Amino acid sequence: MDYKKIGLKCGLEIHRQLDTEHKLFCNCSTKMLEKTPLTIVKRKQHPVASELGKVDVAVQYEFLRDRTFHYQVFSEEDCLVESDEEPIHALDQEALDIALQIALLLNCRIPEELHIMRKTVIDGSNTSAFQRTLIVGLDGYIEYNEKKVEITHVALEEDAASIVEEDEKNRTYKLNRLGVPLVEIGTGLLIGYTPEEVEEIAYLIGMTCRSTGKVKRGIGTVRQDVNVSIKNGPRVEIKGIQELGLISKVIQLEVQRQMSIPKVKKEVRAANPDGTTKFTRPLPGAARMYPETDVPPIPISKKTVRMVKKDLPESWIKKLKRLKKKLKLSDELAKQIIRSEYLELFEKIVKKYKVNPSVAANVFVSILKDLKKRENIQVENLEDKDFEELFGLLKERKLMKEAIPDILKYKVKYPEQPMIVGVKKLGLQVISNEELMRIVKEIIQKNKGMPEGKIIGLIMSQVRGRVKSENVVRIVKRLLKS
């Protein structure tokens, strides 16, 4: 399809959770690990009249009238702030620092005074009935194919509670996500780009966030919204695309949808996991925002901006260069690991365990994917510490790189057992050179006259995953020669 011809216009809004110790406005943990709620608090919400007129209130009232919100409260991850039973505390400094870094990496201007706003929400996803948000950067850009793509704003926000279930009259939310800091990054209108290019731009923005090393990763930590319109058509907003790789598909399908119906409506649609979308509500008017008065505005001095600038993390472009040059990764592998959700862990492991960077990168970009794809192993259940355990064993030469897939499978199955137990159970202990020599001699002895290739095959079947295969070849060749 010729997207220029049909006048495709897009806009991106990218949300990314920050990996801070505390939530944005209280001292609760942002881990979101708890499974069993401490208690459930049932609440109602009501519309607040605005100058925008009574009709608006009537609509809200109808929606809220018979709805009860059930909030699951977790003991370590929620306090009275999340239940809307205590005023917010001061803004979390760590979150602000990360947001300022991201804003500066995106070449934004930092306002001299940050004002926290209340954005009205009526779906119950915030116990206070509004979401707090503040702009930390304006008028930035990123470079894409030597063009500047406008970044309109970077905002620091509190995440909403996550929905658990709903029926006509009830909605259940988990409160532990409420208040987790996230950045919202908005682009200007993207005109003249294909859906794939829009996806690439989203990817670059995501990379920029990730270069701080302080954004969360994994399912639910990224949410992308995209506005789509075609020539003379209205704007449709698609919310909640959780996977980066889906953006182009969502845009393509939305363009098809808009072209196939006679009258497109201004509306908000939600993204399904397969890239299709469903209608959620008509496009709301201007954001309903008013100032948060419980905490004062935050002055940002020129000195603060200078300090943040001085400590800016390595940009992903520099990082790519470094991975190739210093860690000697191939261009392809470097690009793959930079995109990988495991980038931070990879860097940590290479530094800490001094393992071969290519081997480590290969685990994250290829072995895990294979295990998932071919054998449907739940590799997402593996935690950072499991990988540390793995590379610890490699470093101490208690495990050969050839045995990595097997031991990872074992760990997924028995997450409670130390990996070394799995190594023994699976018979994957490393074979010493002396031992290997003994085995090779024995097999050559027993199979005199057998061609070299067959002998190697026989030996490998006994020692696979426990020695370096090049060692087997080397020893066989040497012994056969003598």
Place this chain on the structure above:
Amino acid sequence: MYSKRIQDALKRKNIEIGDFVRIEKAKTVYEGILMPRIELGDTSCLVVKLSNGYNTGIKFEAGVRIEKIKKGLGMEHKHKKKIKKIIFDKKLPSISIIGTGGTIASKVDYRTGGVYASFSPEDITMQIPELKEITNIKAEEVMNVMSEDITPETWIRIAKEVTQDVKAGYKGVIITHGTDTLHYTAAALSFMLRDLPCPVALVGAQRSSDRGSSDTVMNIACAANFVAHSDVAEVCTVLHGTMEDDYCLAIRGAKVRKMHTSRRDAFRPVNEQPIAKIHWKNRRIEILNKNYRKRSNLKLKVDTKLDPKVALIKCYPGLNPEIFDFYLNKKYKGFVVEATGLGHTPTLGKHSLLPKIERAIKLRKPVVITSQCLYGRTHPTIYHNLRELSKRGAIFAEDMLPEVALVKLMWVLGHTKNLERVRKMMLTNYAGEINPRIGTKDFLV
């Protein structure tokens, strides 16, 4: 409020808050609505609402240029004509809502970010539409005082307003009030409104009414139901019973205390059960404590005689007893001591309160003993040191809350300065402030 420099600059350019402005600073241009400065933060920072709805601050320094692009619609909220009373249904009872501060209904102007409080019955019913099914309402804001600024004189004004409305035939009265000192006002009204024939409910909110999560809605709805339809002719507080939006508790005004700085269910009864549970959605009024005065045809007498010169002194290790001399020199008429445990005050050496208490009583100033435990009863004789106190004529105020004893002593001293009569009145149960039988379940209710 902006700094003088900004105010002068705006004046010169004839720019008003709410105008659409263009600000230029170091090659950067900002356009938006000029906002008022909230009281927090740097007053030399201009605040502008950008087109995306966000506010941002721009430090006003040399080289900053500000220009008006368009005259604004103004930030002032236009007050609609006040309708004082609305009759929804002639068959429904009518109640009165008296505003003393705080808000029930709010309007948010997203264009300017302004929050406007309203007390018109019209706006109240827009915020709480179910009121139409419960009662007809008259609403009037008689003052707008923050809770912490309420004084004994304010109690008298409120008592008089209530009396007027009760005499005018309203079935019940709601008083909206800031929460911090709500229980003091509740206690004061409990003593001042004699022979009360109908319910009087004091209502506050812990979350402001501009929020969709405000507790005002349920509190007012339950209070309206309570004063219109219950037979409890008492002064009560009516606020959330739990963190949830399920029911309110009606708690006796002389037995209630704010026990939490921020929770919705901050108001708790001390040393007795709440009088009633008022279920919100099904509107059932469940009586939990039968010890209450019923509706009657009695004629309300308002007795606002009060002497506010009473001091409340809290005992703590190391307290300097000379604090009594200060108050005596200032001609204070009585003391409530928030003693420790069963009613102890320090008795040893230079820290002993005994000589001061003795001096006060010799000067015919009553000394009332309450406990900072709040829960439980004081006792005048179990221990030697308690006996030392009571021997000197201190009045042990049973299980009365210190704040209630304070209000009551003001009220009693408005009637008599005679020590014996003061003692008799302090120990007379006028408004359920003394519970002669504290039950097993009356702790941490």
